[in-house]
Amino acid sequence: MKRSRTVARRVRRGGKRGVGTPGSKERMRRKKPRKAARLANPAPQRDDQGYAQGYHEGLYDGGERLLEAALPGDRIVPDISVAEAIAAGIPHVLTRSIRLMGPDELCAEMEAALAAGRPCSIVRLGDGELLTLAQDTLKPAGEIARDSPFLSYAGVDAPDGEARDTLAAAVRKATIVGVPLSRRPNYQPLLFEGLRRNGVSLASLRLTSSTINYALYESGQLMRIAAGKRIAVVGNSAEALARALLAAGLDVVHIVAPVNGIGDAAGAVERAAAVPFDLALVSAGVAAVPICVWLAERTGKVAFDFGHMADRLGGTSTPANA
Numbered sequence: 001m002k003r004s005r006t007v008a009r010r011v012r013r014g015g016k017r018g019v020g021t022p023g024s025k026e027r028m029r030r031k032k033p034r035k036a037a038r039l040a041n042p043a044p045q046r047d048d049q050g051y052a053q054g055y056h057e058g059l060y061d062g063g064e065r066l067l068e069a070a071l072p073g074d075r076i077v078p079d080i081s082v083a084e085a086i087a088a089g090i091p092h093v094l095t096r097s098i099r100l101m102g103p104d105e106l107c108a109e110m111e112a113a114l115a116a117g118r119p120c121s122i123v124r125l126g127d128g129e130l131l132t133l134a135q136d137t138l139k140p141a142g143e144i145a146r147d148s149p150f151l152s153y154a155g156v157d158a159p160d161g162e163a164r165d166t167l168a169a170a171v172r173k174a175t176i177v178g179v180p181l182s183r184r185p186n187y188q189p190l191l192f193e194g195l196r197r198n199g200v201s202l203a204s205l206r207l208t209s210s211t212i213n214y215a216l217y218e219s220g221q222l223m224r225i226a227a228g229k230r231i232a233v234v235g236n237s238a239e240a241l242a243r244a245l246l247a248a249g250l251d252v253v254h255i256v257a258p259v260n261g262i263g264d265a266a267g268a269v270e271r272a273a274a275v276p277f278d279l280a281l282v283s284a285g286v287a288a289v290p291i292c293v294w295l296a297e298r299t300g301k302v303a304f305d306f307g308h309m310a311d312r313l314g315g316t317s318t319p320a321n322a
């Protein structure tokens with residue numbers, strides 16, 4: 001098993017007024033009300049950010065969450081509001097839906113690509129990717145930087161228009177794109193218009209769920225596909241993931257770590273392509289999308305955006321809001 005020099009060096013080092021009744025003299029003229037006594041410990045001012053967060057959570061729980069639960073798990077409906085869905089009824093709404101590929105179909109796609117030596121990139125869009133695409137297209141980039149500090153952990157320091165454009169270009173070229181079923185504010189509400197404003201046609205994409213990484217692993221299908229294949233692991237949790245995969249009997253031939261944000265995507269591809277492999281599992285935040293696309297194109301192999309499954313399998317922790 002070969003490692004990049006960066007990894008080897010690191011291993012060696014260990015390293016959200018009651019009104020009163022006026023008296024007779026006061027029937028024609030009321031006294032001015034007394035000023036309220038000043039409290040020794042005045043009530044704290046309302047936390048506007050906390051209030052807004054609570055408001056949006058309540059708005060979601062009373063609307064979008066109910067619509068989300070009513071829709072089938074393999075369908076998304078572009079450009080629909082809760083009010084429209086209520087007025088029309090779910091059966092009518094489903095005539096506008098887009099079916100998503102399920103685990104069995106995706107598994108067959110990966111196996112066919114592996115057998116034929118055909119490039120296949122499977123990427124996923126979560127809140128980090130959608131906020132990256134939303135920079136100065138749906139929301140001011142400065143607002144995103146202020147309200148979504150976790151985006152830096154995902155490898156994008158907003159404002160970063162180059163990251164947005166790189167991501168959009170990669171999504172256009174990906175073999176299969178995972179999209180969120182969640183209708184929370186940073187998910188489907190950003191998805192459809194975010195793709196459109198970045199010049200990505202939804203109709204041109206082959207879609208699956210953005211949680212397909214969990215579904216493939218939990219069904220056992222991913223491990224079955226990976227058995228007997230040369231595995232490359234890419235991302236900041238790559239070493240821990242490699243240990244877990246090796247313990248499960250898989251052939252991990254290459255580790256690429258760390259990946260220093262989306263600006264390091266091209267470099268990560270160079271390092272990953274240096275050793276022959278069949279299947280790459282990439283867990284590198286927003287950078288995973290271009291890495292998967294470019295790596296599959298360059299090598300003719302299968303590259304899968306494995307996301308936080310790497311942390312789960314490797315036993316590494318992630319920030320609470322990541």
